[in-house]
Structures are given as structure tokens and as C-alpha cells.
Amino acid sequence: MAQVNDEELGKLFNEQVERLQEGQFLVLYWATLAEGAKINYNITNLFDDLKSARVTRTKQTVMGIAQALENLCFIDLREEKNRKNIYITRYGAKALETIIKQKRYTGKKSAFLEAQEK
Amino acid sequence: MTIGIGGAGSKIAAKLDKNAVLINVSEVEMNKVQGGGRRILARVTSEHGQFKGSMKSRQIGNDAYLAMSRELLEMIRGNSVFFSTGGGTGNGIVSGIMTDLSKMDNVPIAEKTFFGVILPYAKLETNEFVINTTEFLTGPLTEAIDSGNTGNIVLFSNKRKFEEEIGEDDYNTMLVQSLREFLSIPEKNEKNKLLDGHIDQEDFSLFLSKSYFNHFTFLDYDPAKPFEEQLQANYNDLLLPPESPIEAMFLVEVPKGGDATAFYKIINYFDSIKVSPVYSVIENTDLQKIRVTVALLYSRKPMELVDDFNRISEDHVHAKVQKSVEQYVRLNTLKVNLEDEAKKVARSRGDVDEDNILETLRRLGKL
Numbered sequence: 019m020a021q022v023n024d025e026e027l028g029k030l031f032n033e034q035v036e037r038l039q040e041g042q043f044l045v046l047y048w049a050t051l052a053e054g055a056k057i058n059y060n061i062t063n064l065f066d067d068l069k070s071a072r073v074t075r076t077k078q079t080v081m082g083i084a085q086a087l088e089n090l091c092f093i094d095l096r097e098e099k100n101r102k103n104i105y106i107t108r109y110g111a112k113a114l115e116t117i118i119k120q121k122r123y124t125g126k127k128s129a130f131l132e133a134q135e136k
Numbered sequence: 137m138t139i140g141i142g143g144a145g146s147k148i149a150a151k152l153d154k155n156a157v158l159i160n161v162s163e164v165e166m167n168k169v170q171g172g173g174r175r176i177l178a179r180v181t182s183e184h185g186q187f188k189g190s191m192k193s194r195q196i197g198n199d200a201y202l203a204m205s206r207e208l209l210e211m212i213r214g215n216s217v218f219f220s221t222g223g224g225t226g227n228g229i230v231s232g233i234m235t236d237l238s239k240m241d242n243v244p245i246a247e248k249t250f251f252g253v254i255l256p257y258a259k260l261e262t263n264e265f266v267i268n269t270t271e272f273l274t275g276p277l278t279e280a281i282d283s284g285n286t287g288n289i290v291l292f293s294n295k296r297k298f299e300e301e302i303g304e305d306d307y308n309t310m311l312v313q314s315l316r317e318f319l320s321i322p323e324k325n326e327k328n329k330l331l332d333g334h335i336d337q338e339d340f341s342l343f344l345s346k347s348y349f350n351h352f353t354f355l356d357y358d359p360a361k362p363f364e365e366q367l368q369a370n371y372n373d374l375l376l377p378p379e380s381p382i383e384a385m386f387l388v389e390v391p392k393g394g395d396a397t398a399f400y401k402i403i404n405y406f407d408s409i410k411v412s413p414v415y416s417v418i419e420n421t422d423l424q425k426i427r428v429t430v431a432l433l434y435s436r437k438p439m440e441l442v443d444d445f446n447r448i449s450e451d452h453v454h455a456k457v458q459k460s461v462e463q464y465v466r467l468n469t470l471k472v473n474l475e476d477e478a479k480k481v482a483r484s485r486g487d488v489d490e491d492n493i494l495e496t497l498r499r500l501g502k503l
């Protein structure tokens with residue numbers, strides 16, 4: 019099996035983070051805020067928020083955004099009751115930290131989290 | 137069994153089922169409802185004596201629920217509950233029911249409850265109704281749906297009533313007729329000649345037991361035109377419009393000698409949006425055109441609706457504050473922490489609070 023050294027792995031990670039788009043940043047951002055506030059954040063909440071943030075209007079795109087992050091091991095999608103809840107992973111946390119420090123994207127408000135906090 | 141809670145819910149339940157159980161905090165209001173069967177007066181007392189109504193207060197409705205929660209939770213199992221979110225009784229009692237349902241581990245399919253929710257028309261109904269509704273939609277209802285422990289939830293809207301100036305009794309009759317037509321699907325399958333597929337009582341009950349919003353509607357179907365266009369043009373205007381469906385059911389009624397294969401185009405439409413519907417095709421000799429009954433199950437109430445409710449209730453609050461200020465009311469001095477306020481404003485604008493996010497990730501053990 020081909021061996022990949024740490025330097026190449028680091029480059030791969032940076033490349034993956036570099037390719038993340040605004041929608042994917044927002045997923046990591048909102049998932050962190052939700053988990054920090056002990057609120058379950060699921061795919062339907064994400065769909066509503068991305069729609070309200072005018073990132074997309076279709077559920078298929080939202081599923082694509084979330085699926086790509088899960089494939090990159092940046093989030094876990096866990097079936098809990100009849101909802102798919104989103105949890106940020108340690109790799110996702112690193113990716114979010116990188117984007118925030120680069121100031122590449124600005125956060126947008128999540129109507130769902132805002133309503134929960136009231 | 138049908139259960140009507142509060143004034144509006146009782147009126148619908150009594151029209152739908154002559155044996156409906158009617159529950160209210162107010163005896164006077166309950167006596168105004170005609171029809172129905174058993175009547176339960178939910179007693180709520182304060183230090184000043186027995187309440188004669190809920191005063192549009194969810195808290196009073198909720199107190200009434202606490203006094204009868206065990207009996208009610210038993211009563212609603214596998215049955216239908218109708219209530220409005222605007223007033224205090226229906227909203228307060230059903231908030232209690234939904235909060236308790238959310239805490240249950242797993243409600244068996246046969247014991248799921250079908251909820252018919254009557255929503256106020258935010259534009260023209262009172263501020264209390266709008267605030268009560270917003271609190272209900274974002275709180276107990278969302279929790280109950282997330283738990284998967286409810287059956288279908290139908291969101292009836294008073295929009296058409298107010299826009300077309302329809303009398304309350306006539307409007308309630310329209311809601312009940314529409315609901316009856318949807319609920320008659322298994323009976324029609326039993327009584328009419330079956331041409332394709334089948335929806336029996338068990339299939340129908342399974343569909344009703346799913347924890348999603350249900351938008352049902354009816355249309356005269358022209359197979360020569362795309363089904364999607366006809367569906368969108370015929371959404372049920374007594375209900376809130378649906379979001380993209382997750383599951384669906386349809387019944388096609390074909391007149392004698394009509395095209396029994398027209399349903400394939402409907403299946404192809406649902407396939408294009410990745411939904412596998414439950415369906416049946418029957419012959420109905422009373423019809424001249426193909427008639428389709430469709431039920432779409434979709435997830436969660438659209439966020440835009442809550443936004444709309446919030447916006448209207450905020451306008452009311454602003455107007456009230458303005459009036460208070462104009463009347464020279466003495467306002468208490470507020471101690472404001474500028475740092476906290478700045479953070480609140482930043483949060484409401486969606487600005488990334490870098491330190492806060494990284495601190496959260498560290499606290500969660502992710503960094």
C-alpha cells in the first residue's frame with residue numbers, strides 16, 4: 019500500500035480545508051454553536067438555515083454539502099430518533115479553526131439556534 | 137376517537153365526530169359548542185377562585201393539563217386531537233401533551249396521535265394569538281416532532297377564512313369536509329373496484345402514524361398535463377402550503393371506462409423527487425373525470441412561517457412600547473453591560489466571535 023508521510027497529510031488537509039465553501043463553513047460553525055449550547059442540530063434545521071441564509075433552496079444541495087463534510091470526516095451524521103443530527107469532529111474543529119483564523123468567511127445567524135436560545 | 141381541546145378545537149372535533157370528547161377550561165365556552173359526546177371541564181383555580189376561562193394564557197391551559205395529564209395521555213393514544221394554537225386552553229394543554237410525548241422512549245405505531253392544529257392568520261388576528269403560536273411552534277411542537285413520538289400533524293390555516301370573510305361555522309364545515317375526504321381513502325378502497333395498488337386500513341394507519349406534517353389535497357387530474365403543475369396549482373388552501381415531501385400517498389379514482397394507467401405519470405413525478413409513494417387506483421362510477429387525492433408528508437414547519445409570526449408580534453410589541461413612552465410612563469433604569477450587549481449585537485448580525493467559537497471547541501474536547 020502507498021505510504022503518505024506527515025508532511026503530505028498536512029498538505030492534503032490544508033487542500034481539503036481550502037476547498038470548503040461557505041455552506042460547508044456554516045455547517046461547521048452552526049454545529050459548533052449548537053453542540054456548545056447542548057442543542058441537537060439536524061439536517062432539517064440546517065436546510066431551513068441555509069435557505070434563510072440564501073446559500074441554497076434545495077434539500078438535495080443541503081444533503082450534498084453535509085455528505086461531503088461527512089466523507090471528509092469533518093462531521094458525524096448520527097441517526098437519533100427519527101432525525102439525523104450533526105456533530106462536528108476533531109478534524110472538523112481543526113478545519114473550522116483554520117478558516118476562522120484565515121477570516122475567509124463570516125458567520126451568519128442561525129434562525130433555529132436563535133429561536134432555541136430565546 | 138376524536139378529542140377537541142379548547143373552543144376552536146372542540147368545534148372542529150364535534151363536527152367531525154358526534155362522539156367526540158370535548159375539553160375546555162371555560163364552561164361557558166364549552167356549552168356554546170354544539171354536538172360531540174363526553175365533555176370534560178378542566179378545572180384551574182387561583183388564589184382568587186376557579187378560573188372561568190384561560191384568558192388566552194398558555195400558562196392557565198398548561199396548569200389545567202397538569203391536573204389531568206395522566207388521564208389525557210391515556211385518552212389520546214391512537215386517537216385524533218384538534219386544537220388551535222392561538223388561545224390559551226388548546227395551546228397550553230397540547231403544549232403539556234407534546235412535552236410529555238417528547239420525553240417518552242418510544243410510542244408504538246398503533247398508539248401514535250394524529251394532531252389537527254388550527255393556526256391563526258397572523259396578519260389579522262390578535263397579538264396574543266400570534267405570540268402563543270410562535271412559542272408553541274418553536275417549543276413543544278418542534279420537540280415532539282424531533283422525538284418522532286407523534287403521528288401526522290395537519291396545519292390548518294385561518295388565512296382563507298379572513299381573506300374571503302367566511303363565517304366561522306361555514307369555515308369549520310369546509311375544514312371537516314376536506315378532512316373527511318382524505319380520511320375516506322381506506323373506505324373507498326374497500327367499497328370500490330380496485331384497479332391497481334391497494335391502501336387498506338392498516339396501510340392508512342401506518343401512514344398517519346408518521347411523525348411529519350401532512351398536507352392533503354384533491355384535484356381533477358388531466359394526464360395530458362404534467363402532474364407537478366397540477367399539484368402545485370391545487371394545494372389545499374385550507375392548510376399551510378407544504379415543503380418538499382419526504383413521503384407521499386395518493387388515491388386515483390377513475391370513472392367507468394377511464395384510463396386506469398394514468399397513475400404511472402404520478403409515480404414518475406414522485407420518483408423524480410426521490411419519493412416512493414403508497415398508492416391505489418379504484419373505479420368510481422360517480423365521477424366524470426379522474427380524481428386524485430394526494431397526501432404529502434413533509435418535515436417541520438417552514439422556518440419562514442415562524443419568521444413571519446415573529447415579525448408581526450414584534451411590530452405589535454414596538455407599537456405598545458411606543459404608546460407607553462408617549463404616555464410618559466416612568467421607565468426603570470436598566471444596568472447594561474456594554475461588552476455583553478456588543479456580543480449580543482454581533483451574534484444577531486451573525487459575526488463570528490472567534491474567541492468564543494474556539495473556546496467552545498476546546499471545551500467540547502474537539503481542539
